[in-house]
Amino acid sequence: xxxxxxISHPLSLSGEMQMETGVIxxxxxxxxxxxxxxxxxxxxDYTPSLVMRMLQTDEPANYDKLLKSMSIWLCxxxxxxxxRCPMEIDIPAIMDNLRxxxxxxxxxxxxxxxxxxxxxxxxxxxxxxxxxxxxxxxVDYKMRTGAMLQDVAIAPKMFFKGKLNPIxxxxxxxxxxxAIFNKVQIKKEEGKQ
Amino acid sequence: xxVGFYPGCSMKGGAQEYQESxxxxxxxxDIELVEIPDWNCCGATAAHNLNKELSLSLPARIMAxxxxxxxxxxxxxxxxxxxxxxxxxxxxxxxxxxxxxVASIIDLKYEGTTNILNIIQFIDKYITDRLEEKVVKxxxxxxxxxxxxxxxxxxxxxxxxxxxDPQSMDVLVKKAGGNAIDWAFKTxxxxxGMSVSRTxxxxxxxxxxxxxxxxxxxxxxxxxxxxxxxxxxxxxxxINKFLNEKIDIPILYISQVLGLAVGIDAKTLGLNRHMTVxxxxxxxxxxxxxxxxxxxxxxxxxxxA
Numbered sequence: 107x108x109x110x111x112x113i114s115h116p117l118s119l120s121g122e123m124q125m126e127t128g129v130i131x132x133x134x135x136x137x138x139x140x141x142x143x144x145x146x147x148x149x150x151d152y153t154p155s156l157v158m159r160m161l162q163t164d165e166p167a168n169y170d171k172l173l174k175s176m177s178i179w180l181c182x183x184x185x186x187x188x189x190r191c192p193m194e195i196d197i198p199a200i201m202d203n204l205r206x207x208x209x210x211x212x213x214x215x216x217x218x219x220x221x222x223x224x225x226x227x228x229x230x231x232x233x234x235x236x237x238x239x240x241x242x243x244x245v246d247y248k249m250r251t252g253a254m255l256q257d258v259a260i261a262p263k264m265f266f267k268g269k270l271n272p273i274x275x276x277x278x279x280x281x282x283x284x285a286i287f288n289k290v291q292i293k294k295e296e297g298k299q
Numbered sequence: 300x301x302v303g304f305y306p307g308c309s310m311k312g313g314a315q316e317y318q319e320s321x322x323x324x325x326x327x328x329d330i331e332l333v334e335i336p337d338w339n340c341c342g343a344t345a346a347h348n349l350n351k352e353l354s355l356s357l358p359a360r361i362m363a364x365x366x367x368x369x370x371x372x373x374x375x376x377x378x379x380x381x382x383x384x385x386x387x388x389x390x391x392x393x394x395x396x397x398x399x400x401v402a403s404i405i406d407l408k409y410e411g412t413t414n415i416l417n418i419i420q421f422i423d424k425y426i427t428d429r430l431e432e433k434v435v436k437x438x439x440x441x442x443x444x445x446x447x448x449x450x451x452x453x454x455x456x457x458x459x460x461x462x463x464d465p466q467s468m469d470v471l472v473k474k475a476g477g478n479a480i481d482w483a484f485k486t487x488x489x490x491x492g493m494s495v496s497r498t499x500x501x502x503x504x505x506x507x508x509x510x511x512x513x514x515x516x517x518x519x520x521x522x523x524x525x526x527x528x529x530x531x532x533x534x535x536x537x538i539n540k541f542l543n544e545k546i547d548i549p550i551l552y553i554s555q556v557l558g559l560a561v562g563i564d565a566k567t568l569g570l571n572r573h574m575t576v577x578x579x580x581x582x583x584x585x586x587x588x589x590x591x592x593x594x595x596x597x598x599x600x601x602x603x604a
Contacts, residue, residue, distance in 0.1 A: 145488040145504050180500075183344055184488035185452035189462050194455065205348050224496040228345035232357070236339040238308035247495060257495070260533065260574075264313070267572045271312045279337045282406065286360065289404045290352040 118164045127203050133193040134158040140187035140197055150177040154187045154197050161200070173208040179218035223250040233287045236277035241270055302425065303370035303413070304332035305361060307380040307525075308340050313533075314377075314525035316569025320554035321376050321418065323563050327433065328426045332374065335365045341383040344492045355397070356404045358387040362415075363407035372414045374421040376554070378524035379491075381417040382449035382457070388415060389456045417450055417459065418523045418553060419467045426557075430474050435562040437476020439582040442556070443517035444468040444479050445508065447527040448488050462486065468553055472521060475560035482515050484508040489530040502537035505530045509538055513546045518579065520550045528552065533574045549577040 112132040114121035120131045141153035160168040187197040227246040264270045310318035347354035375381040391398040402409040469479035490501030532550040558568045
């Protein structure tokens with residue numbers, strides 16, 4: 107059982123996040139083990155423990171900073187923070203929640219464009235065929251980001267090693283998969299960036 | 300013996316050798332892997348980063364399709380797919396209303412009766428008992444077993460192996476006649492899905508892993524995840540550039556290591572497909588001693604306090 111002082115007010119920002127993720131944000135006592143173990147903390151603008159502290163303040167300005175941060179996109183979802191947290195706080199779930207809020211509010215950090223483009227290309231591929239079509243993903247990603255020359259040298263080598271499947275795997279139930287995307291309100295991206 | 304099989308997208312593309320080696324290994328032990336009909340992608344990192352409902356629905360559809368076929372055990376060799384399927388199964392178990400919501404999204408009945416096995420759990424359940432008797436060519440190399448993130452974390456849900464110093468793969472390598480070495484980067488992240496969008500990050504993280512393996516004189520790094528494999532193997536030029544040295548240690552899947560040990564040829568196991576050339580020195584095959592029957596120790600002492 108959690109002590110009552112740990113529970114945020116339901117109408118506060120941290121309370122809302124708690125409702126959505128089930129994570130009690132006030133449990134964090136800033137030991138910093140998450141930031142020490144995080145493989146990408148050195149590249150982040152706000153380390154995981156700082157993210158937790160900012161959420162605890164319930165300040166709209168701090169929430170805004172997080173939605174615009176690079177940290178939420180640099181997080182690789184490796185789950186190290188959760189593993190080493192003495193309070194077993196599910197920080198990866200918080201990161202997912204922040205990313206989704208950031209997308210919804212259209213506040214994504216411009217420097218995260220490539221990372222987000224990759225995710226979008228990935229989902230588009232599943233939306234079209236039901237499975238990930240690696241070659242299609244890369245072409246789609248290059249179109250979005252303009253990184254046309256990236257990794258071109260590796261492609262022929264992969265092809266000769268039999269690692270590039272030139273034909274997409276299209277499943278019979280691809281319309282059913284597309285219906286799932288529809289129901290969770292993800293649309294195929296028509297215009298590429 | 301038939302076991303359900305979810306290959307996942309990587310195995311149909313960049314990680315074909317993983318599927319080839321898992322299938323070949325299963326065959327040696329008379330196990331038929333039955334692919335879940337019309338399976339879809341699990342959504343991987345992209346789905347749970349961008350849309351919670353999608354990240355629940357895609358794996359739920361896979362499990363629902365397996366249920367419809369009467370499949371109970373599903374072997375999921377890709378650690379990332381294994382992680383997503385296990386987490387979704389857990390979340391839907393915890394929340395019946397969420398489970399029925401997801402069932403309506405996927406338009407299929409979902410009971411949550413399937414049993415998700417990663418590659419090591421699959422081997423332990425169906426193969427390990429018979430492994431040592433089938434070893435004809437001991438894998439006599441110094442091997443650094445690399446587990447990565449998603450095979451062992453989060454422990455509260457996966458309940459698989461130790462989170463900081465897992466042992467299950469080491470045990471398998473030892474049973475195959477190998478020397479599983481002690482090292483420090485067993486569960487450090489390789490950079491995962493950032494391979495394309497942030498190659499520098501992957502070069503740094505995977506570079507640190509390879510550096511430790513090299514410093515400890517590993518002759519091979521053993522993995523159980525296509526994503527880990529592609530970062531450590533295909534990103535080797537970037538890794539070597541980051542480290543400013545040339546590390547040519549090959550990366551093998553655990554199924555390839557066991558496959559070699561039980562006498563499957565390198566081509567069938569897809570060893571030729573790796574970007575970092577697999578050029579393990581030939582070891583003279585040791586005379587396999589005639590199995591001595593160990594004397595049974597009969598413990599007559601009663602366990603009394």
